[in-house]
Amino acid sequence: MINIENLSKSYGGHQVLKGINLSLAAGQVHGIVGENGAGKTTLFKCIAGLEDYEGSIQSAFNPLKNHLGLLPTDPFFFSKITGREYLLLLCNARLLPPTDLDAKNIFDLPLNQYASTYSTGMKKKLALTAILLQNNEVFILDEPFNGVDIHSNMVITEIIQKLRSLGKTVLISSHIFSTLNDTCDRIYLLKEGLFVRQADRDGFGDLEAEMRAFTVGDRVARLGLG
Amino acid sequence: MNPIRHYFQLQFTLLNRHISEFGLVPWLGYLLSILLFSGLSFFLYYRTEYAPYLLVFGAFSAVLNMGERTRNDFLKSIFKSEEYRKIRLFENGIIAIPFIIILLVKGDYWMALATAAGSILMAFVQFGRSSNFTLPTPFRRWPFEFSMGFRKTFYFHLLAYFLTFMAISVGNFNLGVFSLVLVFMVCLTYYSEVEVTYYVWIHAQQPTSFLWLKIKTELLYSSILSLPVAITLCFFNPGYWHIILAFQLLGYAYLSTLILAKYSAFPSSMGLPQSILLALCFTMPPLLLVAAWLFYRQSTRRLQPILP
Numbered sequence: 001m002i003n004i005e006n007l008s009k010s011y012g013g014h015q016v017l018k019g020i021n022l023s024l025a026a027g028q029v030h031g032i033v034g035e036n037g038a039g040k041t042t043l044f045k046c047i048a049g050l051e052d053y054e055g056s057i058q059s060a061f062n063p064l065k066n067h068l069g070l071l072p073t074d075p076f077f078f079s080k081i082t083g084r085e086y087l088l089l090l091c092n093a094r095l096l097p098p099t100d101l102d103a104k105n106i107f108d109l110p111l112n113q114y115a116s117t118y119s120t121g122m123k124k125k126l127a128l129t130a131i132l133l134q135n136n137e138v139f140i141l142d143e144p145f146n147g148v149d150i151h152s153n154m155v156i157t158e159i160i161q162k163l164r165s166l167g168k169t170v171l172i173s174s175h176i177f178s179t180l181n182d183t184c185d186r187i188y189l190l191k192e193g194l195f196v197r198q199a200d201r202d203g204f205g206d207l208e209a210e211m212r213a214f215t216v217g218d219r220v221a222r223l224g225l226g
Numbered sequence: 227m228n229p230i231r232h233y234f235q236l237q238f239t240l241l242n243r244h245i246s247e248f249g250l251v252p253w254l255g256y257l258l259s260i261l262l263f264s265g266l267s268f269f270l271y272y273r274t275e276y277a278p279y280l281l282v283f284g285a286f287s288a289v290l291n292m293g294e295r296t297r298n299d300f301l302k303s304i305f306k307s308e309e310y311r312k313i314r315l316f317e318n319g320i321i322a323i324p325f326i327i328i329l330l331v332k333g334d335y336w337m338a339l340a341t342a343a344g345s346i347l348m349a350f351v352q353f354g355r356s357s358n359f360t361l362p363t364p365f366r367r368w369p370f371e372f373s374m375g376f377r378k379t380f381y382f383h384l385l386a387y388f389l390t391f392m393a394i395s396v397g398n399f400n401l402g403v404f405s406l407v408l409v410f411m412v413c414l415t416y417y418s419e420v421e422v423t424y425y426v427w428i429h430a431q432q433p434t435s436f437l438w439l440k441i442k443t444e445l446l447y448s449s450i451l452s453l454p455v456a457i458t459l460c461f462f463n464p465g466y467w468h469i470i471l472a473f474q475l476l477g478y479a480y481l482s483t484l485i486l487a488k489y490s491a492f493p494s495s496m497g498l499p500q501s502i503l504l505a506l507c508f509t510m511p512p513l514l515l516v517a518a519w520l521f522y523r524q525s526t527r528r529l530q531p532i533l534p
Contacts, residue, residue, distance in 0.1 A: 050299050066306055076300035078236075080243040085236055092232040093304040 001025055002047070002064070002138065002169060007055035009042055016042045018193040019055070024138075027167040029160055031180040033211070034190035040173045041073060043190070044140045047171070061137060066094075068138040069131025073146065075123055077115040083126050084111040090130040104133060107152055120147035132159065139163060141172040145179045157182050177208050230309055234316065249498040260324075262505075267328040276404050278334040283408075285325035285341045289318050289348050298352050314349040321345070365447050368439075370425070372447040375416030382412045383451055390455045394462045402459045403473055409452045410477035413444075417484050423493045426532050433529035437489060437522065441482045448481055479514045483507060486521035492528045 007020040016039045024030055032040050045051040049065040061067040077086060084101060091098040105111055107125040109118070115126060124147060131139065141160075145153055160183045163170050174180050180187055181204050189197040189207065199207040245255035270277035292314070302310050322345035329338035361380060365372040376383070386405040393402035429436050456474050460467045487500045496504075500521070507513045 045299075048303055050302055063307070065303070070303045072299075072303075076296050078240055080240045080247075081236070085239070089233065089236055090304055092227055093229045093309075095229060 002057065002059040004047070005056045005058075007043070007046060007053055007057065009039075009046055009051060009053045016193050017046070017053070020193075020195060022188070022195070024169050024171055026137075026169050027164055028185045029164050029170040029172065029183050031184035031187040032171065032173045032190055033175075033177065033180065033187060034173075035215070038190045039193045040190055041142055044070065044142050044171070044173070048140060059138070064138065067136055068140065069134055069136035071124070071128050071131055071139070071141045071144055073142045075127035077123065079116060081115050082112055083109050083115050083118070086115050086126060087111070087130050087133060091133055094134045096134060098133065101133075105129065106155065121149055121152065124148055125152055128156065128159075136168070138169045139171070141170065143173055143175070145174055145176055153179070177211070180204075181208070229305060230312055230316070233305075233313055248501075263324055264328070271332055274400070274404070276401070278329060278332070278337040281325050281329055282337055282341050282344075285322050286344055286348070288321045288325075289345050292317050292321065293348055293352055295352055311349070315346065318345040318349045364450050368443045368447075370421075370443075371416040372413075372443070375413070376451075379412050379415065383409060386412070386455060390458055394458065399459070399463050399466060402455070402463070403469065406452060406455045406459065406470065406473050406477070409455055410448065410473075410480065413448045413451065413477075413481055414484055417444075417481070417488050420488060420492060420495050423532060426492070426529065429533060431533060433526040433533050436529060436533055437486065437525055440485050440489075444481050444485060445478055448477065452477060476511060479511070479518075480507070483514050483518045483521060486518055486525050489529055490521040490524035492525070493532075 002022075002024040004020055004022040004024075007017055007022075008015065009017040020043060022030075032043070034040050042051065046053040047057055047064070048068055048070045049063070050070075057064070081089070087101055088098050101111065107122075107129060109122055109126055109129070115123060118126060124144065128141070128144060144156055144160075148156065157179065160170055160172065164185070172180070172183065184204075185201060187199050187204060187207060188195045189211065197207060197210070242252040245252045248255065250258070267277070267281060270280055274280070298314075301313060305313065322341055326338045326341050329335075329341060361377045363373045363376045365376065386408040389405035389408065390402055393399065393405060426436070429439075431439065452474060456470050459470050463470070484504065487496055487504055491497055491500055503513075503517050503520070507517050
């Protein structure tokens, strides 16, 4: 369980998170939706300890970051590092003996090629594979489906469901509501740094309809496309 | 394996790859780097009394790069906090040691100490923190190399303007010239990285006009940054206007040649031949004419498939 209380974060005079309260239970998948700039990535970075913040984040793991796998929207790779070396680096960072990387290369990535030559989706899959090999207890997946082909999309959905069954804590963000629908136990709507709405599985349909009505509104009509 | 040890072994492998792709066997690359670095450092000591300052500046610039935010966020997210600190300390140490050795050999003990202390302190500082503040620049019309570069290095320009002020205050003309050179040296770094092909492809121009656009932009924008220094120096040292003009023109020439050199290898990074020729130009400025012409011919050839 991770308890986040009254979490706030500002950049200069701009407050990005305004007193977030959130409980992330083990064995559950929590989804966060919100417009670009709503504060999703900032929230993830605060939980991962990459940003300082006001408020508190408490968990059974101390420190949390040593048990947490973070999949950033745009993963970082050293220049000239191969996929295999990247996986080894992340395993070694947690003192885990890397065993049979080829068998665990479930996305069939060309591990001996430079990661910089990978497509966006391949980079995402490599970074995801790496944090899965680390055997983390908590997973924060920022846009895990972005740029990923439909087949891998299905595999990622299966992986998230497997993580849930293993009692892991998973927090994901996605702009594709259907992917959250398939994977999440609870979805939170983040707007201007605050959770304005949350829904359990039986309320996902209403939440999506509300978001559609609110987000789309008359925007398309305003374009005057005819 | 110890995570820190594995990390540095991996970095060594990656460095060897960079050297190999540059066209050298790794051991020769290291040997040449040592010779080039020592040679250049002693040449600086021979030519200017400000050599120790330049070395400290060089050390801090190199160390500064290691504190880049995305890279550090990645390291923080994969290593334990203590390991991350050790890695950053080792990295900064490895980078600063060559500079410190030269400073010690030349007897500049305080400068060596300052470099060591600064490098250690910078291991605990992360640069480029997220902020909603956007640094305004005067480079609005063609917002690319200069806008991005200026935002990363504006403090060096502030330093150059401060040095100009000091040069005028204490009547030290050489320091003034150094501040002008510093402005151009910083501008040179704006063209050190190769952009992705897309940023060239979007231009509806042929190679020659594309290169001319790049050079025109560089001439205009480097003038915005350097002319305040040059004009101030001319105003307070009217008898030396020809020296200031010569340095100003040399600055333009080096920048333009670097642009041509960069595109002469496009879309790859500059290789050994370009680097050697550029290094020769720095020691013998008249060579710039030949180099610029050669790089121009190669650039137009390399850009032709992207800008037909």
